[in-house]
Every structure is written in C-alpha cells, then in structure tokens.
Amino acid sequence: MRITQQKLLIALLTICLSFSGCTTVAPWQRGTLAKPQMAPDPHPVRNTYQTHIYNSREATTGMSSAGGGGCGCN
Amino acid sequence: MAVTKSTSALSTSLQALTLAALSLPGLMPLNVHGAEDDVNLLYGYYEEGNRNLSGTKSRFKPITANSIAGTTNIKLSDRVKLGFNYDQDTWSGATPIATAPLAFGGNGGNGLGRVIGGATPYLQNSNVLFNKQLLPLNNAGTQNKQLVQTISSASPEVRNQGNFKLGYEWDESELDVAGGISEENDYHSRFGNITGRWDFNQKLTTLNLGLSYTNSDTSAILDHDATPYIWETSSGFNAFNTSNHNFQLAKNSGNTLLSGNRQDWRPTLSLTQILNENALIVGSVGYANSSGYMANPYKAVELAYIAPGQTGDILTGKTIGLLEERPNLRNQWTENLHYAQNITGLDAALHFDYSFSHDDWAVNAHTFQSDWVQPISNGWTITPKIRYYSQSAASFYTPYLVTMQSPSFIYNASGAITGQTFNASKLPSYYSSDQRLSAFGTLSGGLTLSKQFVKGVSFEASAEYYTHQGSLKLGGGGEDAYADYNSYMVNGVLKVDLSSLSTVINRIKTSNDNLSLSFLGTDDTSHAEHDHSHHNDHDSQENHSGHDHHTSPAGVMFSHMLNKSGDAMVGVRYMRDTQGGNTLQGSNSVSDQTIANNGCGGKRCYDTATMMNMNMIMLDLMYAPSDWMTLMLMPQFVDMNMSSRAIGSPLASTPENFDLQQIINHHTLHEHTTGGIGDTGMYAMFKLLNQSNQKLHGTLGLSAPTGAVDIKFRDTHGIDIGYQHYGMQLGSGTWDFKPSITYTGNKNKYSWGAQLNGTKRLEDSNASGYALGDIFQSTAWGSYSLLDWLSTSIRGVYTAQGTIKGQYNGTYNPLGPVDYTSNSGGRYWDVGFGINAFVPSGRLQGNSFSFEWLQPVNDDVNGYQLPRSGALSATWGYGF
Numbered sequence: 001m002r003i004t005q006q007k008l009l010i011a012l013l014t015i016c017l018s019f020s021g022c023t024t025v026a027p028w029q030r031g032t033l034a035k036p037q038m039a040p041d042p043h044p045v046r047n048t049y050q051t052h053i054y055n056s057r058e059a060t061t062g063m064s065s066a067g068g069g070g071c072g073c074n
Numbered sequence: 075m076a077v078t079k080s081t082s083a084l085s086t087s088l089q090a091l092t093l094a095a096l097s098l099p100g101l102m103p104l105n106v107h108g109a110e111d112d113v114n115l116l117y118g119y120y121e122e123g124n125r126n127l128s129g130t131k132s133r134f135k136p137i138t139a140n141s142i143a144g145t146t147n148i149k150l151s152d153r154v155k156l157g158f159n160y161d162q163d164t165w166s167g168a169t170p171i172a173t174a175p176l177a178f179g180g181n182g183g184n185g186l187g188r189v190i191g192g193a194t195p196y197l198q199n200s201n202v203l204f205n206k207q208l209l210p211l212n213n214a215g216t217q218n219k220q221l222v223q224t225i226s227s228a229s230p231e232v233r234n235q236g237n238f239k240l241g242y243e244w245d246e247s248e249l250d251v252a253g254g255i256s257e258e259n260d261y262h263s264r265f266g267n268i269t270g271r272w273d274f275n276q277k278l279t280t281l282n283l284g285l286s287y288t289n290s291d292t293s294a295i296l297d298h299d300a301t302p303y304i305w306e307t308s309s310g311f312n313a314f315n316t317s318n319h320n321f322q323l324a325k326n327s328g329n330t331l332l333s334g335n336r337q338d339w340r341p342t343l344s345l346t347q348i349l350n351e352n353a354l355i356v357g358s359v360g361y362a363n364s365s366g367y368m369a370n371p372y373k374a375v376e377l378a379y380i381a382p383g384q385t386g387d388i389l390t391g392k393t394i395g396l397l398e399e400r401p402n403l404r405n406q407w408t409e410n411l412h413y414a415q416n417i418t419g420l421d422a423a424l425h426f427d428y429s430f431s432h433d434d435w436a437v438n439a440h441t442f443q444s445d446w447v448q449p450i451s452n453g454w455t456i457t458p459k460i461r462y463y464s465q466s467a468a469s470f471y472t473p474y475l476v477t478m479q480s481p482s483f484i485y486n487a488s489g490a491i492t493g494q495t496f497n498a499s500k501l502p503s504y505y506s507s508d509q510r511l512s513a514f515g516t517l518s519g520g521l522t523l524s525k526q527f528v529k530g531v532s533f534e535a536s537a538e539y540y541t542h543q544g545s546l547k548l549g550g551g552g553e554d555a556y557a558d559y560n561s562y563m564v565n566g567v568l569k570v571d572l573s574s575l576s577t578v579i580n581r582i583k584t585s586n587d588n589l590s591l592s593f594l595g596t597d598d599t600s601h602a603e604h605d606h607s608h609h610n611d612h613d614s615q616e617n618h619s620g621h622d623h624h625t626s627p628a629g630v631m632f633s634h635m636l637n638k639s640g641d642a643m644v645g646v647r648y649m650r651d652t653q654g655g656n657t658l659q660g661s662n663s664v665s666d667q668t669i670a671n672n673g674c675g676g677k678r679c680y681d682t683a684t685m686m687n688m689n690m691i692m693l694d695l696m697y698a699p700s701d702w703m704t705l706m707l708m709p710q711f712v713d714m715n716m717s718s719r720a721i722g723s724p725l726a727s728t729p730e731n732f733d734l735q736q737i738i739n740h741h742t743l744h745e746h747t748t749g750g751i752g753d754t755g756m757y758a759m760f761k762l763l764n765q766s767n768q769k770l771h772g773t774l775g776l777s778a779p780t781g782a783v784d785i786k787f788r789d790t791h792g793i794d795i796g797y798q799h800y801g802m803q804l805g806s807g808t809w810d811f812k813p814s815i816t817y818t819g820n821k822n823k824y825s826w827g828a829q830l831n832g833t834k835r836l837e838d839s840n841a842s843g844y845a846l847g848d849i850f851q852s853t854a855w856g857s858y859s860l861l862d863w864l865s866t867s868i869r870g871v872y873t874a875q876g877t878i879k880g881q882y883n884g885t886y887n888p889l890g891p892v893d894y895t896s897n898s899g900g901r902y903w904d905v906g907f908g909i910n911a912f913v914p915s916g917r918l919q920g921n922s923f924s925f926e927w928l929q930p931v932n933d934d935v936n937g938y939q940l941p942r943s944g945a946l947s948a949t950w951g952y953g954f
Contacts, residue, residue, distance in 0.1 A: 033416075036449075036455075037416075037423035037447035037448075040412060045534070050538065053118075053139075059510050060465065
C-alpha cells in the first residue's frame with residue numbers, strides 16, 4: 001500500500017515536471033491565476049486555525065510544518 | 075482628500091489591478107498569501123457536543139476552546155520581509171480519559187459514596203465479571219459488550235505561542251528562516267524551520283523545500299484522582315506499568331509530576347505547476363520523524379486481571395488503571411495533491427485537496443477536501459467547503475485490556491490499593507485507549523463569507539460542523555458508536571492590508587509622471603497628497619505633534635474621535651495588570667496570622683493569593699457616521715492566572731478534614747488559569763467642542779456581559795470544588811453603563827488632556843449571583859513631542875471601585891481573602907509614563923503605536939487584598 005502510494009506521488013510529480021516542458025502560459029495570460037480565489041490557499045488564516053483543530057482531534061498531522069501547537073492532550 | 079474622493083472608483087480598480095499584478099505567479103511566490111504589509115486578526119471558537127454515556131448524564135460541560143491569533147507581515151526593504159505571529163488558545167471542559175465495558179460500572183461513581191453524575195475517573199479497584207470467552211458480564215451475569223467512555227473535566231488551561239519569520243527574496247527565489255515557542259503549563263515547545271523557494275521554467279513552476287525541527291517537553295501534574303495509577307517503591311515513584319518508560323515520575327511539592335521530551339524533524343517538498351491559463355496543481359511530500367515521549371499523560375487504559383485456574387462459567391477479575399504506553403518512535407509520510415481550477419463564466423474557483431498519510435503505527439489516513447470560492451459582487455465572496463477524513467487504528471490501540479494473571483496488590487490501612495506487582499510481559503508492549511488512535515471517519519461541511527471593504531480592509535466569517543463516527547471509516551470496520559461525537563467551530567478574521575491604500579495613492583501620483591509601477595516609501599513628497607485622516611487637516615510638524623490621537627497615553631481609552639464622516643480605524647489594545655507581594659489591609663501589609671484570623675469575614679483563612687496577572691487584548695473598531703459622532707465596538711479577549719499559598723497552622727489529619735485538605739492542596743499546589751472572551755463594549759462618542767487647539771468630547775457606552783462568570787474548578791478526589799475566585803471570572807456578568815468625558819488640547823510641541831469616566835452596573839446581580847462594584851476614574855496627562863513622529867507622556871490616575879454585591883449562588887469553597895466579597899474594591903493612585911509613535915509616510919503610513927507603564931503610587935484596599943504591581947498598556951492603530 002505504502003509503496004503504491006509513493007509511486008503514485010512520484011508519478012504525479014513527474015507529470016508536474018513534464019508540464020514544464022510543454023506548457024506555455026505567458027505572464028500576460030496569467031490574469032485569471034492572479035485572482036484571489038485562485039490563490040493556492042484562498043483562506044489561509046481560516047485554514048491555519050481549522051487545521052490546528054483537526055490536528056488535535058485526528059491522529060495525523062498532515063502537511064503542517066513545525067510549530068508548537070501544544071500537545072492537544074485534552 | 076479631494077484626490078481620493080474624485081478617484082475612489084479608479085483607486086479601487088487600480089488597487090485590484092496592482093494586487094493582481096503583484097500576485098502573478100513568479101512576481102510573488104505562490105505559497106505566500108496576503109499583502110506585502112498586512113495584519114490579520116483571528117478569533118475562533120470550538121465546541122464539542124455531549125458524549126453518549128449509555129444513560130449516564132454527565133454534569134460536566136463538553137470541551138470548548140477559544141482561540142485568538144494575530145499575524146503581521148512587514149516588508150523591511152524590497153527584498154527583506156519580517157513576520158510575527160501570536161496565538162492564544164484557552165480551553166476547558168470534559169473529555170474522555172479512558173474506555174471500559176459498561177458492565178464495569180467505572181463511569182458511575184468514585185467508590186467513596188459520593189454521587190458523581192458521569193463521572194470521575196475512578197477506574198481502579200473494581201470487581202468485574204467475565205464469561206469464559208472473556209466477554210464482560212454485568213452484575214447479574216448477563217453478557218454486555220457495550221463500551222462506554224470515562225469522562226473527566228479539566229480546569230481552564232491557556233496556551234500561548236509566539237513566532238517570527240525572516241525572509242529574503244531574490245528575483246527567482248526566496249529563503250525564509252522562522253522560529254518560535256509555544257507555552258502551556260504542562261507542555262513547552264520550541265521550534266525552528268527553514269524554507270526555500272525557487273521559481274523556474276519561466277516562473278510556471280515553483281519548487282518549495284522545507285525542514286523543521288521541534289523540541290517539546292511535557293511536564294504534567296497528574297490528576298490527583300489518577301495518582302492511584304502511581305505507586306511508591308523503595309526507589310521512588312513509579313507507574314503500575316513499569317515496562318517501557320520514556321518519561322520520568324517525581325514528587326514535586328506534593329504533586330506527582332510526569333516529564334518527558336520529544337523531538338520532531340520534518341522535511342517537506344512541494345512543486346507548484348501552472349497547467350494553463352485556468353488551472354494549477356501543487357504536489358507535496360512530507361516526512362515526519364518523531365521520537366521520545368508521545369503519549370498523553372492524562373489518558374488511562376483500563377486493565378482487568380483475571381486470576382487463572384478459575385472454574386465455573388463466570389470468571390471474576392479486578393480492574394486497575396494504567397498510564398498509556400506508546401512507542402517512542404514514529405515515522406510518518408504524507409503525500410498531498412492540490413488542484414485549483416478557474417470556472418470560467420462564474421468567475422469562481424474550485425479547489426480540491428487529497429492527502430494520504432501513513433506511518434509505522436499503522437495509522438493510514440485519507441483526507442479529501444473541496445472548496446468552491448465564489449466571488450459575488452461588491453467585494454463579497456462565499457466559499458462552501460466539504461471535508462472527509464478517514465483513518466485506520468494504530469496497531470496498539472485497544473479500548474481496554476484483559477490479562478490472565480493474579481497481581482500482588484498492596485493495600486493501605488483503609489483498604490485502598492497503593493501498589494501492585496504483575497507480570498508485564500503478559501501485556502502488550504504498547505497500549506492506548508485514546509479514541510484519536512482508533513479507526514473512524516469524519517465528515518464536515520462549512521461556509522465562509524468574506525467581504526472586501528475599500529482601503530484594504532476585509533472581514534471573513536466561517537462556520538463548520540463536524541461529525542466523528544466509527545461507521546464513517548473508509549471501507550468499514552471503525553470503532554463502535556459509543557465513541558461518536560459531533561462538534562462545530564466558528565471563526566472571524568479581520569485583515570488589514572497596510573500597503574494597499576498607500577500603494578494605490580502612490581501609483582496614482584507616479585503614474586502622472588511615468589507609467590512605471592513603483593513601490594511605496596520611495597517618494598516622500600507624496601505625503602502631502604495622501605488622503606489620510608490623520609494628516610489631511612494639517613501639513614506641518616507642529617500639527618502632527620499636536621494631534622491628540624498620536625500623543626494620548628496608551629492606557630487612556632476613548633481619548634480621541636475620528637475627524638470626519640466616513641473615517642474608520644482599526645486597532646488592537648493590549649493591557650496587562652499585575653498584582654503581587656504581601657497582602658494589604660487598607661494601605662498596610664499584614665502578617666499571615668492576621669490574614670488567617672481576620673481576612674475571611676469571621677471565618678479562618680486557609681490560603682492567601684501570592685500573585686495574579688490579567689492580560690486583556692481588545693479590538694478597537696471605530697467608524698464615524700458623521701463629523702460629530704464616532705461609533706466604537708470593542709470586543710475583548712482576556713486571560714488570568716493566579717497562585718496561592720497556605721497560611722496558618724496545618725490542619726489536623728483527620729477523616730473530617732480530608733475533603734478540606736484536598737481543596738486547600740488544589741488551591742495552593744497549582745497555578746490557576748482562566749481565559750476566553752471578555753465583555754464587549756459598544757460606545758458612541760460625541761464632539762462637544764472642536765477648536766483647532768482644544769477639543770472636548772463625551773462618550774456614552776454599554777458593556778454587554780459576553781464574558782463568562784460561571785467558571786469552575788475541576789473536581790479533585792471526586793469533590794466538586796465549585797466556582798473559581800471572583801477575580802478569575804472573565805466578565806462582570808451584568809450590563810454596565812460606561813460614560814466618560816474627555817478634554818484635550820495642544821500648543822506647539824506640547825499637548826495635554828483630562829478625562830473622567832465611570833462604570834455603573836445596571837443590574838443588582840449576574841447569573842452567578844453577584845455584581846461587581848461600580849468604578850469612578852479621573853486622569854490627567856501632559857505630552858511632549860520629541861520628534862515629528864515620537865512623543866512621550868506622563869499622567870496621574872485616581873480610581874475608586876466599590877465592593878462586590880451579593881455572592882456566588884452555587885457550590886463554592888471559600889478558603890482565602892479573594893473568596894470574600896468584602897475584600898474587593900478600593901481607592902488607587904497611579905502615575906503613568908508613556909511613549910507614542912506614528913508612521914507619517916511610506917508604506918506603513920497611518921500606523922500608530924503607543925506604550926505606557928502605570929506605576930502604582932498608593933493602594934487603599936477594602937478589606938484584605940494583594941497590592942498592585944503595575945500595568946502595561948500597548949496599542950496599535952491604523953486609521954484610514
């Protein structure tokens with residue numbers, strides 16, 4: 001299971017990288033991507049808070065990087 | 075002013091375009107959100123629903139958590155960025171500490187004859203029955219496999235976290251270094267990380283690499299009621315389960331202290347790729363290596379011993395609670411995929427996230443999340459969200475344990491187990507009953523509504539409902555329904571983009587000269603043209619210094635109004651009050667014996683406070699609907715901590731004194747904390763006199779009782795201790811009338827002011843049975859401007875407050891002077907020293923900062939009270 005997932009991710013990353021060879025989106029064509037709703041995280045402050053709550057109630061810590069966060073002992 | 079009025083529409087679109095241009099991938103890193111210079115303030119509230127206790131009704135409230143967070147990012151130069159972040163969480167309420175078959179009856183009483191509605195963590199020394207298949211039987215011998223959680227309450231606890239980030243940008247890359255600390259009474263964490271970003275492939279692709287390290291210490295005072303899990307050996311204290319320890323136990327001033335350390339290393343890698351004009355994808359991999367003490371010191375595992383060799387259909391056993399044992403190593407991998415697609419025609423964006431996480435504890439977790447971000451009109455955006463999470467159980471998760479062996483119990487004189495020996499090799503190496511390590515799924519849905527106001531201020535409100543159910547686990551096989559619960563969380567976010575207004579104005583100016591895009595702060599001559607409420611009625615240095623708003627001491631509230639209709643201001647005010655030292659009677663310190671004899675209204679005092687601190691964070695939201703009136707809304711967040719020590723001769727060790735001694739211990743061995751939302755102020759300020767160098771305004775205000783006045787201690791030894799001290803409650807509990815009148819004046823570099831203000835309680839008692847005393851305060855100050863942007867102040871303050879009326883109307887155990895209402899209020903004299911600064915130009919124009927230290931000169935307290943040590947005020951404001 002784990003190996004399959006890792007392979008899947010490597011494949012996805014490879015696909016991402018392969019886009020770099022063929023995609024051409026000129027800077028003046030990136031107006032849509034620059035809209036606030038297209039930001040990779042459109043609600044960053046909300047998501048930081050909600051992730052903090054999820055992390056204290058679920059066994060995984062996801063992709064959140066280091067940072068105190070407390071032990072969530074309760 | 076004319077500039078903005080005539081170009082407001084143009085400004086808004088230019089602002090949007092400028093931000094859009096800045097946000098272009100490559101120009102600004104994709105993983106960085108928000109503006110170049112911004113302030114974000116968050117308030118969040120989380121609450122769980124009641125747990126299903128199979129018919130037992132818990133008198134404990136489920137856990138609730140209040141959170142605030144403040145983040146600011148400032149660009150020090152074109153390439154250097156600095157960020158600060160502060161978080162505070164306060165939580166209280168009951169959560170599960172163990173699980174057992176319902177037939178064990180562990181959730182129903184504490185064995186001491188007191189009736190505790192579900193429940194106290196009495197887990198040990200119960201006789202239990204099993205059939206030959208080791209399935210639990212109730213007292214009548216009927217099989218009952220139903221499990222139930224044992225719930226225990228906790229006194230309020232507070233976590234504070236501060237961290238910083240320093241970043242340097244090159245044309246196509248960035249390096250950030252960050253670090254911080256997180257502090258709780260029982261958990262101390264220090265962390266640092268380094269992240270790098272590299273844009274390549276014509277900035278269509280961005281690579282992010284990160285490495286973080288966290289070092290955390292647990293130092294938990296174990297529950298009095300859990301200490302039977304711990305026993306004393308000739309070599310010291312030890313847990314019943316002595317096999318695999320990565321923690322230490324020690325006696326410390328009468329408390330049992332568990333301490334341990336853990337370390338986490340986390341490298342991460344992510345790749346962002348622009349797929350086309352309407353879509354982008356982010357792929358990430360994270361690894362976490364954790365080592366050390368990762369167990370939860372407050373969770374227990376119920377163990378039943380069954381003596382081997384029993385004959386007959388019914389086997390008898392005895393239960394005991396064990397501290398949980400987790401492996402001291404965990405390797406966790408997470409893979410994440412994020413896809414964002416613009417929905418042409420609707421101008422919306424669909425975001426989809428999938429994460430898979432797996433580790434060597436056998437926890438495999440899938441997370442799916444989708445957000446639909448839909449801009450509506452007039453700056454409104456609505457975002458529905460759905461999230462699904464599923465995890466398998468950790469390999470060592472078990473609701474409870476059964477072992478076929480006869481331990482040797484050690485009893486004390488009253489028949490309680492004080493120790494035992496058993497064959498640990500017959501138990502698993504690791505075990506935990508923490509439901510967070512069980513198999514379950516969660517489903518949550520929510521909505522976020524945001525509004526972008528003009529001038530770079532936006533507000534966002536979110537709500538989410540969450541259900542945790544064993545049956546929601548992907549593929550089935552989750553934990554039984556006894557562990558299910560629901561929760562919800564709501565939050566509000568205020569965002570202030572400090573640079574957007576200045577950016578737009580400067581862009582307008584520079585665009586008149588050339589069409590180049592210029593950043594701010596490079597052209598000081600634009601200052602005179604800025605539409606800024608702080609500046610638009612004066613251009614000279616003298617007028618800057620004479621502005622009451624920049625020179626009033628930080629501790630004076632309602633010191634200024636906004637200038638004219640349409641002006642607005644956002645600010646944060648922090649105040650810290652400290653008390654400590656020898657207890658006073660009137661203005662003189664008194665001996666412990668005097669306090670013990672006289673401090674408690676004719677009864678004996680058993681303890682006295684040694685220190686008390688109160689922190690208040692207030693949000694100032696001001697808006698002027700007309701030139702002569704300013705409205706103000708002031709929500710507050712407060713937290714307090716307090717310590718006490720025992721006084722007078724020790725109690726005789728008799729059974730009659732047992733409960734009282736436990737309550738005294740609970741007060742004197744622990745620092746107590748409370749925190750959460752305070753009262754909310756609503757004010758209207760009216761201009762009464764408005765000359766160029768003299769102003770007078772009156773304020774009428776109401777304080778709404780949004781702060782809790784029913785905060786209680788957690789039980790100890792199964793004893794309901796009742797309400798916390800009056801001074802530890804978060805609000806007044808009553809509607810209060812708060813009028814004031816303020817005079818200010820200025821000439822050249824000097825300015826001055828005076829204020830009278832009062833607080834009149836509009837009700838005789840609050841929901842808990844009492845009302846705080848009324849307050850009258852008078853203050854006067856003088857200020858001198860050292861520089862165009864910097865001034866100092868000095869002031870005097872006299873405050874008088876009445877005593878508390880009434881008293882608690884529920885369970886309450888008064889032990890010391892702080893618990894008696896006659897020991898409240900008094901007359902106080904202070905002198906204050908302040909410094910004020912504001913930013914007159916550049917990117918951060920419009921920001922003001924002030925600090926003041928209030929030094930007590932004299933206290934004349936009613937009854938017996940701690941003297942005040944001083945108060946710090948700090949404010950930040952941004953007018954627009």
